[in-house]
Amino acid sequence: MAFFGFKDFDRLSEVDLNIYRFFTANVDKVPYLRVRDIAREAHVSNSSVMRFIHKLGYDSFPEFKVSFRAEQQQAHPTNHQINFVTDQNFPTDIYEKIELVADRMQQADQVIFCAMGSSGALAEYAARQAAAVGFNAICVKDPFYPLVNQLKNTSDNLLIALSVSGKTIELLELLNNFINNEDVTLVAITAEPSSQVALMSRYVLGYSVPQQRIAKYYDLTTQVPALYLTEQLISTARRLAVQAGDHLI
Template sequence: MHTKQKLTATQLQIYNYIVANKRKVKDITLRELAGILSVSPASVVRTLKALGYKHYYDLQNEIKEELNRNKVVDDITYQAQYYFSQDFLTDYDQKIADFKKIASKTKDFIFFGIGSSGDLCEYGARQFVNNGRNAFAIGDPYYPVELSRDLFHGKTVIVLSVSGEGQPTIDQVKNFRQLGATIVSITNNEDNTIAHLSDLNFAYHLEFKIIGQTINLTTQVPVVYLLERLSRALNTTGQ
Protein backbone atom coordinates (compact mmCIF):
# COMPACT_ATOMS: atom_id res chain seq x y z
CA MET A 1 0.00 0.00 0.00
CA HIS A 2 0.99 3.62 -0.43
CA THR A 3 2.82 5.41 2.35
CA LYS A 4 0.46 6.34 5.17
CA GLN A 5 -0.12 10.09 5.55
CA LYS A 6 -1.60 11.84 8.57
CA LEU A 7 -4.98 10.20 9.04
CA THR A 8 -7.97 10.92 11.25
CA ALA A 9 -9.02 8.33 13.83
CA THR A 10 -11.68 6.95 11.46
CA GLN A 11 -9.27 6.87 8.54
CA LEU A 12 -6.69 5.09 10.67
CA GLN A 13 -9.29 2.47 11.60
CA ILE A 14 -10.04 1.90 7.89
CA TYR A 15 -6.34 1.79 7.00
CA ASN A 16 -5.54 -0.74 9.74
CA TYR A 17 -8.40 -3.01 8.66
CA ILE A 18 -7.30 -2.95 5.02
CA VAL A 19 -3.70 -3.75 5.92
CA ALA A 20 -4.73 -6.63 8.19
CA ASN A 21 -7.35 -8.09 5.80
CA LYS A 22 -5.98 -7.69 2.29
CA ARG A 23 -7.18 -11.07 1.04
CA LYS A 24 -10.75 -10.15 2.01
CA VAL A 25 -10.61 -6.53 0.79
CA LYS A 26 -9.54 -7.55 -2.72
CA ASP A 27 -12.84 -9.42 -3.20
CA ILE A 28 -15.46 -7.21 -1.54
CA THR A 29 -17.14 -4.02 -2.70
CA LEU A 30 -16.52 -0.59 -1.26
CA ARG A 31 -19.99 -0.62 0.34
CA GLU A 32 -19.32 -4.02 1.89
CA LEU A 33 -16.07 -2.73 3.35
CA ALA A 34 -17.84 0.32 4.75
CA GLY A 35 -20.52 -1.95 6.26
CA ILE A 36 -17.95 -4.16 7.98
CA LEU A 37 -16.33 -1.09 9.54
CA SER A 38 -19.63 0.67 10.33
CA VAL A 39 -18.55 3.79 8.44
CA SER A 40 -19.93 5.55 5.40
CA PRO A 41 -18.68 4.73 1.88
CA ALA A 42 -17.62 8.38 1.68
CA SER A 43 -15.30 7.84 4.66
CA VAL A 44 -13.64 4.96 2.83
CA VAL A 45 -13.24 7.09 -0.29
CA ARG A 46 -11.66 9.93 1.68
CA THR A 47 -9.25 7.47 3.31
CA LEU A 48 -8.24 6.07 -0.08
CA LYS A 49 -7.60 9.55 -1.39
CA ALA A 50 -5.46 10.34 1.67
CA LEU A 51 -3.47 7.20 0.84
CA GLY A 52 -3.01 8.29 -2.77
CA TYR A 53 -5.62 6.13 -4.56
CA LYS A 54 -8.05 7.62 -7.08
CA HIS A 55 -10.47 4.69 -7.00
CA TYR A 56 -11.26 1.70 -4.78
CA TYR A 57 -10.46 -0.69 -7.62
CA ASP A 58 -6.97 0.82 -7.82
CA LEU A 59 -6.41 -0.37 -4.27
CA GLN A 60 -7.85 -3.79 -5.06
CA ASN A 61 -5.68 -4.19 -8.15
CA GLU A 62 -2.57 -3.25 -6.19
CA ILE A 63 -3.44 -5.77 -3.48
CA LYS A 64 -3.99 -8.53 -6.08
CA GLU A 65 -0.66 -7.76 -7.73
CA GLU A 66 1.08 -7.77 -4.36
CA LEU A 67 -0.44 -11.10 -3.34
CA ASN A 68 0.52 -12.68 -6.65
CA ARG A 69 4.02 -11.26 -6.48
CA ASN A 70 4.55 -12.53 -2.95
CA LYS A 71 3.21 -16.06 -3.38
CA VAL A 72 5.51 -18.40 -1.49
CA VAL A 73 5.48 -21.95 -0.22
CA ASP A 74 4.51 -21.16 3.37
CA ASP A 75 2.50 -18.46 5.12
CA ILE A 76 5.24 -17.41 7.55
CA THR A 77 7.58 -16.57 4.69
CA TYR A 78 4.82 -14.57 3.01
CA GLN A 79 4.12 -12.57 6.16
CA ALA A 80 7.83 -11.85 6.68
CA GLN A 81 8.31 -10.81 3.05
CA TYR A 82 5.27 -8.58 3.23
CA TYR A 83 6.43 -6.93 6.46
CA PHE A 84 9.92 -6.13 5.21
CA SER A 85 8.57 -4.71 1.94
CA GLN A 86 6.40 -2.05 3.58
CA ASP A 87 7.01 1.68 3.24
CA PHE A 88 6.27 2.29 6.91
CA LEU A 89 9.57 0.67 7.91
CA THR A 90 11.21 4.03 7.23
CA ASP A 91 8.86 5.56 9.81
CA TYR A 92 10.74 3.60 12.46
CA ASP A 93 13.80 5.84 12.03
CA GLN A 94 12.19 8.75 13.88
CA LYS A 95 10.75 6.43 16.51
CA ILE A 96 14.15 4.85 17.07
CA ALA A 97 15.52 8.37 17.60
CA ASP A 98 12.73 8.98 20.13
CA PHE A 99 13.56 5.69 21.83
CA LYS A 100 17.23 6.72 22.16
CA LYS A 101 16.11 9.83 24.06
CA ILE A 102 14.01 7.68 26.38
CA ALA A 103 16.88 5.19 26.84
CA SER A 104 19.32 7.96 27.75
CA LYS A 105 17.15 8.74 30.81
CA THR A 106 16.35 5.12 31.71
CA LYS A 107 17.95 3.34 34.65
CA ASP A 108 16.30 -0.07 34.18
CA PHE A 109 14.26 -1.71 31.42
CA ILE A 110 11.36 -4.01 32.24
CA PHE A 111 9.81 -6.20 29.55
CA PHE A 112 6.18 -7.21 30.04
CA GLY A 113 4.04 -9.60 28.03
CA ILE A 114 1.80 -12.65 28.39
CA GLY A 115 1.95 -16.00 26.55
CA SER A 116 4.15 -15.99 23.46
CA SER A 117 4.72 -12.26 24.00
CA GLY A 118 6.07 -13.16 27.44
CA ASP A 119 8.52 -15.60 25.89
CA LEU A 120 9.76 -12.84 23.59
CA CYS A 121 10.16 -10.55 26.60
CA GLU A 122 12.83 -12.92 27.91
CA TYR A 123 14.61 -12.67 24.56
CA GLY A 124 14.32 -8.88 24.50
CA ALA A 125 15.66 -8.52 28.04
CA ARG A 126 18.65 -10.71 27.21
CA GLN A 127 19.40 -8.61 24.11
CA PHE A 128 19.35 -5.43 26.20
CA VAL A 129 21.67 -6.98 28.77
CA ASN A 130 23.98 -8.09 25.96
CA ASN A 131 24.14 -4.44 24.95
CA GLY A 132 25.13 -3.29 28.40
CA ARG A 133 21.83 -2.29 30.00
CA ASN A 134 20.02 -3.60 33.05
CA ALA A 135 16.85 -5.39 31.96
CA PHE A 136 14.52 -8.16 33.11
CA ALA A 137 11.22 -9.67 32.01
CA ILE A 138 7.85 -10.13 33.74
CA GLY A 139 5.44 -12.64 32.24
CA ASP A 140 3.01 -12.92 35.16
CA PRO A 141 -0.21 -11.01 34.37
CA TYR A 142 -0.92 -10.71 38.09
CA TYR A 143 2.55 -9.63 39.21
CA PRO A 144 1.88 -7.22 42.13
CA VAL A 145 3.40 -4.17 40.50
CA GLU A 146 1.32 -1.83 42.63
CA LEU A 147 2.86 -3.24 45.84
CA SER A 148 6.42 -2.48 44.84
CA ARG A 149 8.31 -0.27 47.28
CA ASP A 150 10.61 0.77 44.47
CA LEU A 151 8.70 3.30 42.38
CA PHE A 152 9.18 3.13 38.64
CA HIS A 153 10.48 6.64 37.96
CA GLY A 154 13.54 6.30 35.74
CA LYS A 155 12.39 2.91 34.46
CA THR A 156 11.04 2.08 31.00
CA VAL A 157 8.57 -0.75 30.51
CA ILE A 158 8.59 -2.35 27.05
CA VAL A 159 5.20 -4.01 26.53
CA LEU A 160 4.62 -6.70 23.91
CA SER A 161 1.04 -7.40 22.82
CA VAL A 162 -0.26 -8.41 19.40
CA SER A 163 -3.78 -7.02 19.81
CA GLY A 164 -3.04 -4.36 22.40
CA GLU A 165 -6.39 -5.19 24.00
CA GLY A 166 -5.69 -7.95 26.55
CA GLN A 167 -7.27 -6.75 29.78
CA PRO A 168 -4.61 -8.15 32.18
CA THR A 169 -1.90 -6.43 30.13
CA ILE A 170 -3.87 -3.18 30.01
CA ASP A 171 -4.30 -3.28 33.80
CA GLN A 172 -0.58 -3.79 34.34
CA VAL A 173 0.34 -1.00 31.92
CA LYS A 174 -1.90 1.34 33.89
CA ASN A 175 -0.16 0.25 37.11
CA PHE A 176 3.28 0.88 35.61
CA ARG A 177 2.21 4.34 34.40
CA GLN A 178 0.76 5.30 37.77
CA LEU A 179 4.07 4.35 39.40
CA GLY A 180 5.99 6.66 37.07
CA ALA A 181 7.31 4.33 34.37
CA THR A 182 7.74 5.31 30.73
CA ILE A 183 5.83 2.93 28.43
CA VAL A 184 7.12 1.70 25.06
CA SER A 185 4.88 -0.81 23.30
CA ILE A 186 5.11 -3.11 20.29
CA THR A 187 1.69 -4.02 18.88
CA ASN A 188 0.21 -5.10 15.57
CA ASN A 189 -1.34 -1.68 14.97
CA GLU A 190 -1.30 1.70 16.68
CA ASP A 191 -5.05 1.99 17.20
CA ASN A 192 -5.54 0.01 20.41
CA THR A 193 -5.72 0.64 24.14
CA ILE A 194 -2.12 -0.27 25.00
CA ALA A 195 -0.73 1.85 22.15
CA HIS A 196 -2.78 4.80 23.36
CA LEU A 197 -1.44 4.33 26.90
CA SER A 198 2.15 4.30 25.63
CA ASP A 199 4.67 7.10 25.40
CA LEU A 200 6.03 5.44 22.23
CA ASN A 201 4.51 2.72 20.07
CA PHE A 202 5.90 0.55 17.29
CA ALA A 203 3.29 -1.14 15.06
CA TYR A 204 3.89 -3.79 12.41
CA HIS A 205 0.54 -4.13 10.57
CA LEU A 206 0.16 -7.80 9.74
CA GLU A 207 -2.96 -9.89 9.16
CA PHE A 208 -4.20 -11.46 12.38
CA LYS A 209 -3.99 -15.26 12.43
CA ILE A 210 -6.43 -16.46 15.10
CA ILE A 211 -7.57 -20.03 15.77
CA GLY A 212 -10.65 -20.37 17.93
CA GLN A 213 -11.03 -17.67 20.54
CA THR A 214 -7.57 -17.54 22.06
CA ILE A 215 -4.80 -19.06 19.93
CA ASN A 216 -2.93 -16.30 18.11
CA LEU A 217 -0.67 -17.47 15.26
CA THR A 218 0.22 -14.00 13.95
CA THR A 219 3.91 -14.17 13.12
CA GLN A 220 6.29 -12.68 15.66
CA VAL A 221 9.09 -12.05 13.16
CA PRO A 222 8.49 -8.25 13.27
CA VAL A 223 8.67 -8.28 17.08
CA VAL A 224 12.07 -10.01 17.05
CA TYR A 225 13.27 -7.51 14.42
CA LEU A 226 12.09 -4.54 16.49
CA LEU A 227 13.58 -5.90 19.72
CA GLU A 228 16.94 -6.26 18.00
CA ARG A 229 16.74 -2.77 16.50
CA LEU A 230 15.95 -1.30 19.90
CA SER A 231 18.77 -3.24 21.58
CA ARG A 232 21.27 -2.07 18.95
CA ALA A 233 20.09 1.50 19.43
CA LEU A 234 21.31 1.35 23.03
CA ASN A 235 24.89 1.47 21.75
CA THR A 236 24.25 4.86 20.14
CA THR A 237 22.14 6.46 22.87
CA GLY A 238 22.64 10.18 22.96
CA GLN A 239 24.39 10.37 19.59
Protein backbone atom coordinates (compact mmCIF):
# COMPACT_ATOMS: atom_id res chain seq x y z
CA MET A 1 0.00 0.00 0.00
CA ALA A 2 1.99 2.98 -1.33
CA PHE A 3 1.57 5.83 -3.74
CA PHE A 4 5.14 6.50 -4.85
CA GLY A 5 5.80 2.80 -5.38
CA PHE A 6 2.56 2.08 -7.25
CA LYS A 7 3.20 0.18 -10.50
CA ASP A 8 -0.11 -1.48 -11.42
CA PHE A 9 -1.11 1.21 -13.91
CA ASP A 10 -3.11 -1.27 -16.03
CA ARG A 11 -5.79 -1.15 -13.33
CA LEU A 12 -6.18 2.60 -13.70
CA SER A 13 -8.71 4.28 -15.92
CA GLU A 14 -8.01 7.49 -17.81
CA VAL A 15 -9.70 9.43 -14.98
CA ASP A 16 -7.49 7.62 -12.43
CA LEU A 17 -4.40 8.54 -14.43
CA ASN A 18 -5.46 12.20 -14.44
CA ILE A 19 -5.71 12.10 -10.65
CA TYR A 20 -2.35 10.31 -10.41
CA ARG A 21 -0.70 12.96 -12.59
CA PHE A 22 -2.23 15.68 -10.44
CA PHE A 23 -0.78 14.07 -7.29
CA THR A 24 2.72 13.73 -8.77
CA ALA A 25 2.66 17.33 -9.99
CA ASN A 26 1.53 18.67 -6.61
CA VAL A 27 3.42 16.53 -4.11
CA ASP A 28 3.90 19.35 -1.58
CA LYS A 29 0.27 20.44 -1.78
CA VAL A 30 -1.63 17.12 -1.70
CA PRO A 31 -1.31 16.38 2.07
CA TYR A 32 -3.12 19.65 2.83
CA LEU A 33 -6.00 19.31 0.33
CA ARG A 34 -9.49 17.95 0.84
CA VAL A 35 -11.18 15.47 -1.49
CA ARG A 36 -13.28 18.21 -3.07
CA ASP A 37 -10.19 20.41 -3.55
CA ILE A 38 -8.43 17.62 -5.42
CA ALA A 39 -11.56 16.87 -7.46
CA ARG A 40 -11.93 20.51 -8.44
CA GLU A 41 -8.27 21.03 -9.40
CA ALA A 42 -7.95 17.67 -11.20
CA HIS A 43 -11.30 18.28 -12.98
CA VAL A 44 -12.88 15.05 -11.75
CA SER A 45 -15.66 14.13 -9.32
CA ASN A 46 -15.32 13.50 -5.59
CA SER A 47 -16.31 9.87 -6.09
CA SER A 48 -13.59 9.46 -8.74
CA VAL A 49 -10.97 10.62 -6.25
CA MET A 50 -12.21 8.14 -3.62
CA ARG A 51 -12.30 5.27 -6.14
CA PHE A 52 -8.68 6.04 -7.00
CA ILE A 53 -7.72 6.09 -3.30
CA HIS A 54 -9.35 2.69 -2.82
CA LYS A 55 -7.53 1.27 -5.87
CA LEU A 56 -4.28 2.27 -4.21
CA GLY A 57 -5.30 0.11 -1.25
CA TYR A 58 -6.40 2.73 1.30
CA ASP A 59 -9.63 2.49 3.30
CA SER A 60 -10.03 6.24 3.76
CA PHE A 61 -8.72 9.56 2.53
CA PRO A 62 -7.16 10.52 5.91
CA GLU A 63 -5.26 7.20 5.91
CA PHE A 64 -3.99 7.99 2.41
CA LYS A 65 -2.83 11.50 3.41
CA VAL A 66 -0.87 10.25 6.42
CA SER A 67 0.82 7.58 4.31
CA PHE A 68 1.43 10.01 1.43
CA ARG A 69 3.12 12.52 3.75
CA ALA A 70 5.31 9.81 5.30
CA GLU A 71 6.34 8.50 1.88
CA GLN A 72 7.10 12.01 0.69
CA GLN A 73 9.41 12.66 3.65
CA GLN A 74 11.25 9.37 3.06
CA ALA A 75 11.64 10.08 -0.64
CA HIS A 76 12.73 13.69 -0.07
CA PRO A 77 14.33 13.88 3.38
CA THR A 78 14.86 17.35 4.76
CA ASN A 79 18.16 18.50 6.22
CA HIS A 80 16.74 19.85 9.47
CA GLN A 81 19.09 19.87 12.43
CA ILE A 82 18.43 20.53 16.09
CA ASN A 83 21.54 22.70 16.45
CA PHE A 84 19.82 25.84 17.76
CA VAL A 85 23.14 27.27 18.97
CA THR A 86 26.61 26.58 17.60
CA ASP A 87 30.01 28.28 17.82
CA GLN A 88 29.16 30.01 14.55
CA ASN A 89 26.56 32.14 16.34
CA PHE A 90 29.15 33.91 18.50
CA PRO A 91 32.50 35.73 18.23
CA THR A 92 35.56 33.69 19.17
CA ASP A 93 36.12 35.68 22.38
CA ILE A 94 32.54 35.40 23.65
CA TYR A 95 33.42 33.38 26.76
CA GLU A 96 36.08 35.88 27.81
CA LYS A 97 33.50 38.64 27.48
CA ILE A 98 30.98 36.63 29.49
CA GLU A 99 33.56 36.25 32.26
CA LEU A 100 34.15 40.03 32.31
CA VAL A 101 30.44 40.86 32.51
CA ALA A 102 29.82 38.05 35.02
CA ASP A 103 32.55 39.45 37.26
CA ARG A 104 30.91 42.87 37.08
CA MET A 105 27.51 41.30 37.77
CA GLN A 106 28.84 39.46 40.80
CA GLN A 107 30.06 42.76 42.27
CA ALA A 108 26.98 44.86 41.41
CA ASP A 109 24.48 45.88 44.06
CA GLN A 110 21.62 45.70 41.55
CA VAL A 111 21.17 44.12 38.11
CA ILE A 112 18.55 45.55 35.75
CA PHE A 113 17.58 43.61 32.63
CA CYS A 114 16.02 46.03 30.18
CA ALA A 115 14.32 45.32 26.84
CA MET A 116 11.29 46.15 24.72
CA GLY A 117 8.96 44.06 22.56
CA SER A 118 9.70 40.37 22.16
CA SER A 119 13.07 40.79 23.87
CA GLY A 120 11.16 41.95 26.93
CA ALA A 121 9.98 38.41 27.62
CA LEU A 122 13.59 37.24 27.63
CA ALA A 123 14.62 40.10 29.94
CA GLU A 124 11.86 39.10 32.35
CA TYR A 125 13.04 35.49 32.30
CA ALA A 126 16.67 36.54 32.83
CA ALA A 127 15.77 38.74 35.81
CA ARG A 128 13.75 35.93 37.36
CA GLN A 129 16.59 33.42 36.93
CA ALA A 130 19.14 35.85 38.35
CA ALA A 131 16.92 36.61 41.33
CA ALA A 132 16.31 32.88 41.88
CA VAL A 133 20.03 32.28 42.52
CA GLY A 134 20.41 35.27 44.82
CA PHE A 135 21.13 38.37 42.73
CA ASN A 136 19.23 41.60 43.32
CA ALA A 137 17.71 41.64 39.84
CA ILE A 138 14.72 43.36 38.24
CA CYS A 139 13.30 43.66 34.74
CA VAL A 140 12.21 46.85 32.97
CA LYS A 141 10.04 46.46 29.85
CA ASP A 142 8.14 49.73 30.07
CA PRO A 143 9.88 52.55 28.13
CA PHE A 144 8.27 55.08 30.50
CA TYR A 145 9.35 53.34 33.69
CA PRO A 146 10.94 55.95 36.03
CA LEU A 147 14.27 54.11 36.19
CA VAL A 148 16.24 57.36 36.44
CA ASN A 149 14.45 58.28 39.65
CA GLN A 150 14.75 54.77 41.04
CA LEU A 151 18.53 54.72 40.55
CA LYS A 152 19.08 58.34 41.57
CA ASN A 153 20.49 57.58 45.03
CA THR A 154 22.03 54.20 44.28
CA SER A 155 25.46 53.06 43.15
CA ASP A 156 27.09 50.06 41.51
CA ASN A 157 24.24 49.17 39.15
CA LEU A 158 24.56 46.88 36.13
CA LEU A 159 22.06 47.61 33.35
CA ILE A 160 21.85 44.83 30.76
CA ALA A 161 19.99 45.80 27.59
CA LEU A 162 18.68 43.09 25.26
CA SER A 163 17.90 44.05 21.69
CA VAL A 164 18.15 41.98 18.52
CA SER A 165 18.60 44.97 16.21
CA GLY A 166 20.12 47.36 18.73
CA LYS A 167 17.99 50.11 17.19
CA THR A 168 14.85 50.19 19.32
CA ILE A 169 14.17 53.91 19.79
CA GLU A 170 12.47 53.59 23.18
CA LEU A 171 15.34 51.50 24.53
CA LEU A 172 17.93 53.96 23.22
CA GLU A 173 16.14 56.86 24.89
CA LEU A 174 16.08 54.98 28.19
CA LEU A 175 19.75 54.04 28.03
CA ASN A 176 20.75 57.54 27.01
CA ASN A 177 19.98 58.67 30.58
CA PHE A 178 22.83 56.52 31.91
CA ILE A 179 25.67 56.93 29.40
CA ASN A 180 27.64 59.31 31.63
CA ASN A 181 26.42 57.86 34.92
CA GLU A 182 29.38 56.39 36.81
CA ASP A 183 27.02 54.41 39.03
CA VAL A 184 25.51 52.48 36.11
CA THR A 185 27.46 50.11 33.87
CA LEU A 186 25.77 49.41 30.53
CA VAL A 187 25.90 46.00 28.87
CA ALA A 188 24.34 45.10 25.51
CA ILE A 189 23.22 41.67 24.36
CA THR A 190 22.52 42.13 20.67
CA ALA A 191 22.74 40.59 17.22
CA GLU A 192 24.18 43.88 15.91
CA PRO A 193 27.51 44.56 17.70
CA SER A 194 27.94 47.78 15.72
CA SER A 195 24.46 49.11 16.55
CA GLN A 196 23.76 52.20 18.65
CA VAL A 197 22.83 50.12 21.71
CA ALA A 198 26.21 48.40 21.48
CA LEU A 199 28.08 51.67 20.98
CA MET A 200 26.43 53.11 24.08
CA SER A 201 27.47 50.13 26.21
CA ARG A 202 30.70 49.39 28.04
CA TYR A 203 30.43 45.65 27.36
CA VAL A 204 28.82 43.91 24.38
CA LEU A 205 27.79 40.27 24.26
CA GLY A 206 27.17 39.89 20.56
CA TYR A 207 25.78 37.07 18.49
CA SER A 208 24.92 36.45 14.90
CA VAL A 209 21.56 35.22 13.65
CA PRO A 210 19.39 35.82 10.56
CA GLN A 211 16.85 38.49 11.41
CA GLN A 212 13.23 37.97 10.37
CA ARG A 213 10.40 40.47 10.35
CA ILE A 214 6.88 40.39 8.98
CA ALA A 215 4.72 43.42 8.28
CA LYS A 216 7.74 45.55 9.26
CA TYR A 217 6.90 45.63 12.97
CA TYR A 218 6.70 41.96 13.99
CA ASP A 219 10.08 40.50 14.88
CA LEU A 220 10.26 36.72 14.41
CA THR A 221 14.02 36.51 14.93
CA THR A 222 14.98 33.61 17.18
CA GLN A 223 15.92 34.55 20.74
CA VAL A 224 17.74 31.26 21.37
CA PRO A 225 21.31 32.69 21.06
CA ALA A 226 20.39 35.59 23.37
CA LEU A 227 18.82 33.13 25.81
CA TYR A 228 22.01 31.07 25.73
CA LEU A 229 24.09 34.16 26.53
CA THR A 230 21.89 35.22 29.44
CA GLU A 231 21.96 31.74 30.96
CA GLN A 232 25.73 31.49 30.53
CA LEU A 233 26.11 34.92 32.10
CA ILE A 234 23.96 34.09 35.13
CA SER A 235 25.60 30.70 35.74
CA THR A 236 29.09 32.20 35.38
CA ALA A 237 28.26 35.10 37.75
CA ARG A 238 26.89 32.61 40.27
CA ARG A 239 30.07 30.52 40.03
CA LEU A 240 32.24 33.59 40.59
CA ALA A 241 30.10 34.66 43.56
CA VAL A 242 30.40 31.23 45.19
CA GLN A 243 34.15 31.24 44.62
CA ALA A 244 34.30 34.66 46.26
CA GLY A 245 32.46 33.33 49.31
CA ASP A 246 29.14 35.05 48.66
CA HIS A 247 26.16 33.14 50.03
CA LEU A 248 24.09 32.65 46.91
CA ILE A 249 21.72 29.76 46.34
